[in-house]
Amino acid sequence: xxxxxxxxxxxxxxxxxxxxxxxxxxxxxxxxxxxxxxxxxxxxxxxxxxxxxxxxxxxxxxxxxxxxxxxxxxxxxxxxxxxxxxxxxxxxxxxxxxxxxxxxxxxxxxxxxxxxxxxxxxxxxxxxxxxxxxxxxxxxxxxxxxxxxxxxxxxxxxxxxxxxxxxxxxxxxxxxxxxxxxxxxxxxxxxxxxxxxxxxxxxxxxxxxxxxxxxxxxxxxxxxxxxxxxxxxxxxxxxxxxxxxxxxxxxxxxxxxxxxxxxxxxxxxxxxxxxxxxxxxxxxxxxxxxxxxxxxxxxxxxxxxxxxxxxxxxxxxxxxxxxxxxxxxxxxx
Amino acid sequence: xxxxxxxxxxxxxxxxxxxxxxxxxxxxxxxxxxxxxxxxxxxxxxxxxxxxxxxxxxxxxxxxxxxxxxxxxxxxxxxxxxxxxxxxxxxxxxxxxxxxxxxxxxxxxxxxxxxxxxxxxxxxxxxxxxxxxxxxxxxxxxxxxxxxxxxxxxxxxxxxxxxxxxxxxxxxxxxxxxxxxxxxxxxxxxxxxxxxxxxxxxxxxxxxxxxxxxxxxxxxxxxxxxxxxxxxxxxxxxxxxxxxxxxxxxxxxxxxxxxxxxxxxxxxxxxxxxxxxxxxxxxxxxxxxx
Numbered sequence: 001x002x003x004x005x006x007x008x009x010x011x012x013x014x015x016x017x018x019x020x021x022x023x024x025x026x027x028x029x030x031x032x033x034x035x036x037x038x039x040x041x042x043x044x045x046x047x048x049x050x051x052x053x054x055x056x057x058x059x060x061x062x063x064x065x066x067x068x069x070x071x072x073x074x075x076x077x078x079x080x081x082x083x084x085x086x087x088x089x090x091x092x093x094x095x096x097x098x099x100x101x102x103x104x105x106x107x108x109x110x111x112x113x114x115x116x117x118x119x120x121x122x123x124x125x126x127x128x129x130x131x132x133x134x135x136x137x138x139x140x141x142x143x144x145x146x147x148x149x150x151x152x153x154x155x156x157x158x159x160x161x162x163x164x165x166x167x168x169x170x171x172x173x174x175x176x177x178x179x180x181x182x183x184x185x186x187x188x189x190x191x192x193x194x195x196x197x198x199x200x201x202x203x204x205x206x207x208x209x210x211x212x213x214x215x216x217x218x219x220x221x222x223x224x225x226x227x228x229x230x231x232x233x234x235x236x237x238x239x240x241x242x243x244x245x246x247x248x249x250x251x252x253x254x255x256x257x258x259x260x261x262x263x264x265x266x267x268x269x270x271x272x273x274x275x276x277x278x279x280x281x282x283x284x285x286x287x288x289x290x291x292x293x294x295x296x297x298x299x300x301x302x303x304x305x306x307x308x309x310x311x312x313x314x315x316x317x318x319x320x321x322x323x324x325x326x327x328x329x330x331x332x333x
Numbered sequence: 334x335x336x337x338x339x340x341x342x343x344x345x346x347x348x349x350x351x352x353x354x355x356x357x358x359x360x361x362x363x364x365x366x367x368x369x370x371x372x373x374x375x376x377x378x379x380x381x382x383x384x385x386x387x388x389x390x391x392x393x394x395x396x397x398x399x400x401x402x403x404x405x406x407x408x409x410x411x412x413x414x415x416x417x418x419x420x421x422x423x424x425x426x427x428x429x430x431x432x433x434x435x436x437x438x439x440x441x442x443x444x445x446x447x448x449x450x451x452x453x454x455x456x457x458x459x460x461x462x463x464x465x466x467x468x469x470x471x472x473x474x475x476x477x478x479x480x481x482x483x484x485x486x487x488x489x490x491x492x493x494x495x496x497x498x499x500x501x502x503x504x505x506x507x508x509x510x511x512x513x514x515x516x517x518x519x520x521x522x523x524x525x526x527x528x529x530x531x532x533x534x535x536x537x538x539x540x541x542x543x544x545x546x547x548x549x550x551x552x553x554x555x556x557x558x559x560x561x562x563x564x565x566x567x568x569x570x571x572x573x574x575x576x577x578x579x580x581x582x583x584x585x586x587x588x589x590x591x592x593x594x595x596x597x598x599x600x601x602x603x604x605x606x607x608x609x610x611x612x613x614x615x616x617x618x619x620x621x622x623x
Contacts, residue, residue, distance in 0.1 A: 029546050030544070030546055030547060030550070031546055031547075031549075031550035045582070046581065046582050046587065047582075048582075049549060049550065049552060049582065052549045052580075052582040053546050053549045053550055056545060056549065056580065056582070057544065057545040057546035057548075057549055058546065060545075061545075106505065107504065107505070110505050111505055112505050112506050112569050112572060112573075114506050119504060119505070119506055119507035119509070120504070120505045120506055120507070121504050121505065121507065121509070122507075172409075175391065175561075176391065176406075176407065177501070177502050177512075177561075180502075181502055181504070181510055181512075184510055184542065185504075185510065189509075189510075191509060191544045191545050191546075192509070192545075193507070193508050193509060193545045193579060193580075194579055303544070303546070308535075308536060308547065309536065309538070309541055309542070310542070310544045310546070310547065312542075
């Protein structure tokens, strides 16, 4: 099968799955609503609770799930190829920790610095993630020395541990209700309440995806080895830089929108590779599409499993993702 | 006769020793450490304040406690300091198992406490009165709480009872991570006493994390937000209230019945709970408090 045909086939399959998930997800929730009533324009919107739940609560949530799921899954694919390490994710690199520190400072300081669609916590976590990316990159790219992925990875892991310690310290100083809210933020959740924060994060995710689209062929060569890639005419350092910043940008946007939703960046890429093989020209788009439907699906479970109360989606991704991934590993072995 | 008297000596000795043990057991505590702010407040209210030797790191009421040593709190009690202060009663929260076990091994009595409903607050104050020898003080405080809450109930008795969402935490300037009172605990009882019906009365939990969908489907007619501390500056207060405008379909938002109350007494299940009930009732039914 040619690569073009395979790409078409797998994208059509994962795209259909995403379309199906997005169609079903807004229809189900902790409350029973009637779709005809929700879409009935003759009832004033202010009096139509079904329409409000459908358009204000559920649709933005599905949209956030698509954006965050696609971003985290693709970032996982890119980072794992960049470091040639199956465990690399935005969490290993300290990006999520940077975002978490920002968010927790905003929560404990009761920050009220907001910017357009970004709430104080969203903006603080975005700034935290971008700062973490900058610090890791600067550490790994000393002047007159090529970018070292080994240093990049180690600096990220160390920064992650260091920031986690600061987070614990800030939580220790915070009062009880604040640290409770901070912990809940760390679980990750998609209840954005309006489209505005999703639209706010979208430009960053779009830029990251444009950068991703330049990467697949080089990542294929890179995942075999930097030297081999160089002999095939790949500008290794430039590709590494592009991969690191694009994955960082996608993660920053996703985490500022939903918190550090666990496991998507590691489970989805591996699942996709198990099914479609290792060619990044196929893996990357399919991971984006499947990541989106995976997260929307998990959120569907989060919203309904314990109705009338709702779970944060991060609990579901971790509880489904972990065992499922282990099962696949064992089955394959 | 003398022989009989002699035979009675050991009996008398045993009786005296027994009485001494009983007296020691029932002697009111004189060196109290409180790890629960609500209980600290209760101790001072019933007149046991002078016996308090240390408090938790979250205590700031009444003002007298600010000069007392701090010995940690719920998650991080400083056992070593607690033991070194030689307390004869430690007020601990029900989940502090490790601390309770250590104190019991050293023979220091523990007052075991968990937050509950309004009735539990008054029962706890009475129990504290017995333990500290301030029974009459405790009775006075309890009667005062009961009188004031009964007065609030009487005032709002004839009023329609709005469906109330009682929020005690959310992310700044946003409606994410909203925490509200479930159908258990003193906040739920406060809504009831203040003449409202809790929209989460059917959820058998103390707190509920409320999603946008739940805010819309539960459709509260009044929203009360309780916040610790002094009210913020005008601009910030306005923007915090405006955050609710993102859900204009919620009846409380539409009818402008969103109230953000500030004060350190609002979230403490202690002797100032009647004051909190009055504040909530005044927000829900301003017409009967004019």
